[in-house]
Amino acid sequence: MATNITYHPSPVTPTVRSSLRRQQGLTIWLTGLSASGKSTIAVALEQALLRKPYNLSAYRLDGDNIRFGLNKDLGFSPKDREENIRRIAEVAKLFADSCTIAITSFISPYRADRDLARQLHHAERPGGEPGVPFVEIWIDVPVEVAEKRDPKGLYKKAREGKIPEFTGISAPYEEPLKPEIHIRSDQTSVEDSVKIIVGYLEEKGYLSAPPEVNEV
Amino acid sequence: MATNITYHPSPVTPTVRSSLRRQQGLTIWLTGLSASGKSTIAVALEQALLRKPYNLSAYRLDGDNIRFGLNKDLGFSPKDREENIRRIAEVAKLFADSCTIAITSFISPYRADRDLARQLHHAERPGGEPGVPFVEIWIDVPVEVAEKRDPKGLYKKAREGKIPEFTGISAPYEEPLKPEIHIRSDQTSVEDSVKIIVGYLEEKGYLSAPPEVNEV
Structure with a gap:
């Protein structure tokens, strides 16, 4: 569709x-059932990264700022869910490219959609520079536990047939096959979940300031 | 369209x-004809903000990273142009909310679309906090000058009828009525344009670190 567009090289390469910015960008992609604890963990993780000792730029994309804004034209049909995740992946990638740690918190139930998000992030950037890291984290909880929690009463509505295509009840959740991190949220506290994630990011070197380059 | 969504308050308020982050977010919205110099000014402005003495987080949204990504499903019909600008405005707002200076560089020929972008930015944020600043900058050049520049040969193609609905030739450009800044790019160097913009931002206090708050 996009024609008449040419690419402008910028002196501000990713490196x-x-x-x-003294920071690397990456995307942390949380996936899991409704009421699995994704948003709670995302909020706590964002705070940990924003505050001492890290003082990093981090930003959450979630239903609150996406479904009410960018994606307010989309519903919950399979096609709209796919487009929802595609747009979120593109926006997360922009944040990561801008040297922020993007934290996405969406059910994202389909493997193909999450794989597309990963591919978009890993694609080579202009100037032959590599893509940005994509860390898929499965916030895993048995559907029975999520249904008992049901803080928004959504499972109840889904059982009553008032919400069609509800993930885990009347629509599938395709479990991640090789997530970078797998957290059982009914067996792990929010605090420990954040420790696990931050530990992984540290081990990978993602939280360290990158080397200064000469041309700066 | 978005149902079954509830709002999660976060302890990370905008303040x-x-x-x-020691930084305020805002959006700098460049508008003007093709070949008016928007992208050139955007690149130079981004560099000025990223480097000393400012060392701020700044990020450009332009055809290169939007039309090839988030908005690759959109064409150039009036409806698609409107949706293009709506999505760009929503994404710029997210960047501004994350405490980055978003710099958008799109023709954005319609007043209604730019006004919508402004309204989205000015809307109150969760917790009753005010919206983010929106700085509209008209990169103004007579169409004859733009057509002579024609670095991509687009005006030529438009004159030959090979590009339909080309702004300034076969589609309207609605001039901003009250832009925050008006730059005649055929009478102002890129360097001076950046000085004008940075001077405005400094005068408004947008480049200063915000006060530290107690709860941090």
Whole structure:
């Protein structure tokens, strides 16, 4: 569809930007059932990264700021869910490219959609620079436990047939096959979940300032 | 369309985030004809903000990273142009909310679309906090000058009828009535344009670190 568009090289390459911002960008993609604890963990993780000792730029994308804004034209049909995740992946990638840690918190039930998000992030960037890291985290909880929690009463409505295509009840959740991190949220506290995630990011070197480059 | 969505309050309010990031977010919206110099000014402005003495987080949204990604499903019909600008405005707002200076560089020829972008930015944020600043900058050049520049040969193609609905030739450009800044790019160097914009941002206090807040 996009025609008449040419690519403008910028002197601010990804390497130069990371050096100037003293930070690497990446996307942390949380996936799991409704009421699995994704948003709670996302909020706690964002805070941990924003505050000491990290003082990093981090930003959450979730239903609150996406479904009411960018994606307010989309519903919950399979096609709209796919487009919802595609747009979120593209926006997360922009944040990661800008040297922020993007934290997405969406059910994202389909493997194909999550794989597309990963591919978008891993695609080479202009100037032959590599893509950005994509960390898929499965916030796993048995559907029975999620249904008992049901803080918004959504499972109840789904059982009553008032919400069609509700993930885990009347629509599938395709479990991640090889997530970078797998957390059983009914067996792990929010605090420990954040420790596990931050530990992984540290081990990978994602939280360290990148080397300064000469041309800066 | 978006149902079954509830709003999650976060302890990271906009004020807390600005204090932690030592930066305010805002959107700088460049508008003007093709070949008016928007992208050139955007690149130079982004560099100025990223580098000393400012060392701020700034990020450009332009055809390169939007039309090839998020909005690759959109064409150039009036309806698609409107949706293009709506999505860009929503994404810029997310960047501004994350305490980055978003710089958008799109023709954005319709007043109604730019006004919508402004309204989205000015809307109150969760917790009753005010919206984010929106700085509309008209990169103004007579169409004859733009057509002579024609670095991509687009005006030529438009004159030959090979590009339908080309702004300034076969589609309207609605001039901004009250832009925050008006730059005649055929009478102002890129360097001076950046000085004008940065001077405005400084005068408004947008480039200063916000006050630290107690709860941080």
